[in-house]
Amino acid sequence: MVTMLQNIRIILINTFHPGNIGSAARAMKTMGLSDLCLVTPQRFPAADANSMAAGALDVLENARVFNDLDDAIADCSLVIGTSARSRSHSFSRPMLEAEQSADKLLTESSRNPVALVFGQETMGLTNSELEKCHFHTTIDANPDYPVLNVASAIQILCYEIFKASTKVEVTLNDSDDEPEYPLNKDLDRFYQHLEKTLTDIDFIIQQHPGLVMTRLRRLFNRARPEAKELNMLRGILNAAQKSAAKNG
């Protein structure tokens, strides 16, 4: 899995604010990506980039700078360009949802380097840059204000890539963290105690007793009380019974 994520390259073209390069590095690292390529960034390295990268300075320090998009994608077998939905209408290139792009990138990355390309902050990718991409991708957004900043767009797409990678992975068991649960026979005893108490306090009488208990079982089943919690509940029932019994 790690090798697949390592094969997924994020390319930023003509980035204007160095802070966005730092944010990109951080977004990438939170989602397990590390291969950052910059095509003609306005300013890099830069203090703003470092401060926005936070704990992802390593990604920034390993970033490669290119003069040309062609050089940055030379060894890639799949290149996906990001675009506002409206922009790409004029192209007959397939437009993918973020999730679909992530799946495609991940699948192909098991064999070859692949790239996801972001354009300049305000302009996005130029037509000639979009032409170099096999697919275009867009992020579903509010049609009245689909204006994600580039850092947000990178974060979302990296998140979809990471999510796709976890689907492939063998799921490790969390069971060690599981609390201790009561045995079923202890639960049965609790329900008997509960029914007896509800009778003692005159809650079960006029109502249909079966239905009350059915509802309560359903409620407690959903909560799935732990062993400790069940003990506490039994303590409460004892208190209610004692308090009712004083009337004799």
Place this chain on the structure above:
Amino acid sequence: MVTMLQNIRIILINTFHPGNIGSAARAMKTMGLSDLCLVTPQRFPAADANSMAAGALDVLENARVFNDLDDAIADCSLVIGTSARSRSHSFSRPMLEAEQSADKLLTESSRNPVALVFGQETMGLTNSELEKCHFHTTIDANPDYPVLNVASAIQILCYEIFKASTKVEVTLNDSDDEPEYPLNKDLDRFYQHLEKTLTDIDFIIQQHPGLVMTRLRRLFNRARPEAKELNMLRGILNAAQKSAAKNG
């Protein structure tokens, strides 16, 4: 659909950098959300917030400020708290993936306001804030560096909500099968009633009262009682109180 998204509230607690409030507003608007609530923000309104909000100034201007999380969620029937995965291990609250949370919020929002809560930038939500949530949610991330900044986390979750909303489109019929849930203020009243009853039956006395209620809240939060079930529980409390009161 629009009305459902309008019923989904984003709550930020103790936000330190006003810029993050602005980023939140922008992230929300890109994903069709508009109801921003701030609990004791460090500084608001603030110029930094306005500049980061970009075209989402309207969301910022309509943001409501509260002194207390309880007030911000009083009219909500579902509250989901965000948390780093490691943080919530000690809680036995169900931990949802971002996508699952989005589905739950969207479904319930067809009936009542619902809330997604984010804690302070570095500390996240406190234990007592997490206790007030029906579910905890986390964002799948690189286990070696899961450090998303709050603006990124908000962007991803709002994106999942918007994505869920595009899936639902006409299928409002799902929600018809969902039971009706009580509002948070009704739950609060139930917990007050419960505490009073436990005192009446002498269960709360020698034990630490706060801890008992914390445990019970956790248990009932997991079960997430439906409105009908809550009525039944209140009936049981009334019976227990009446039965205890006979002793004078």
